[in-house]
Amino acid sequence: MLNESTIINAYAAAKERYAAAGVDTDKAMEALQKISLSLHCWQADDVCGFETRTGSLSGGIQVTGNYPGRARNIDELRADILKAASLIPGKHRLSLHEIYGDFQGKAVDRNEVTPEHFKSWMQWAAENGMKLDFNSTSFSHPKSGDLTLANPDREIRDFWIEHTERCRWISEEIGKYQNDPCIMNLWIHDGSKEVPASRIKYRQILKESLDRIFSKKYDNMKDCIEAKLFGIGLESYTVGSYDFYLGYGAKNGKIVTLDTGHFHLTESIADKLSSLLLFTPEVMLHVSRPVRWDSDHVVILNDDIADLAREIIRCGALDRVHIGLDYFDGTINRIGAYVVGTRATQKALLAALLEPSSSLQDYEAKGRYFERLALQEELKNMPWGAVWDMFCLKNGVPAGNDYISDIIKYEKDVLSHRA
Ligand code: RNT
């Protein structure tokens, strides 16, 4: 157990070191305090949701692992989210997928869903000081197949258009209710296992579907469109590729979602940010961790996430970048998965906020590249961890690894009773 005076003393020393480098640690903590991450509700239950229909997860995404204790209903999921939130410093948002509606045990098909099914979520979120974000759900449904919004079959396509339009309506109502725009993400798995005879055919259809869906203007929600490289079983062609959505977003002023698992493994997602910010209104991030493929491992503090966070800060784009989490690991305690991934993302942001960027830019402007390299290297062992612990202390959440025992206790008291 880290005691308070240890944290306070370490912080004082860290503050002094950073001050010598021209960085104000208090300011960095203030900035971090204002960053609300959007926690994805689907880590709690392995992307199952609460529809009455039960089937397996489809759409080319996969959860591995069967660790006991996944949330089986809305009450369990809410309790788990609150537990996780209690171990994460700051105020955060919750991102819901349509399949997590409060359906009260009734069969509500995707083309029948209304804001009413999210009333209790809105109330619950307000009671707990949380804002909500939203996602349409086109996977795990008998009509999902390989093609939804890009389906040449008019009936299936219209079904998914109706679904997506309703999701925008729900998002608008959520946004109004919480007096803060609800960020709605649209991701569909549409693609094919082999290269299709015509690639443009399905992209043309998707474009037309999106034009129809977005023809209605709303003031309390924001649309994001998420591309991906490939899905399992749909390896050769993805209708909604990065180029597709980049083009669509730039032309139509839509927010492009960058999921860190949706690119070739050697591509830098951090590098994309500054380009997008010049051509699209805002950016949505799905922070994830691909291991060999879009495996959705729990986010850890690695170079990719550190780079991405630095780029947000260096672009001065905190007010234009929405940061959501998107991973699902069923092999470990799921509350732990939230806490580790969210805190890792925050640590990356803190380290970025502690960067002496004016010194670095100054060296660069003068062509002093050795000095720039050396300073960047030395920053890696600056005592940012002491600032992080202080941030946790200020927020009344466990510092260091003190949350581990808390999560084990919750597992014993609550999760282990879920058969
Ligand atoms: C899938 C996308 C998408 C989903 C969620 C559940 O590859 O990343 O964002 O993970 O909608």
Ligand code: ZN
């Ligand atoms: Zn995603």
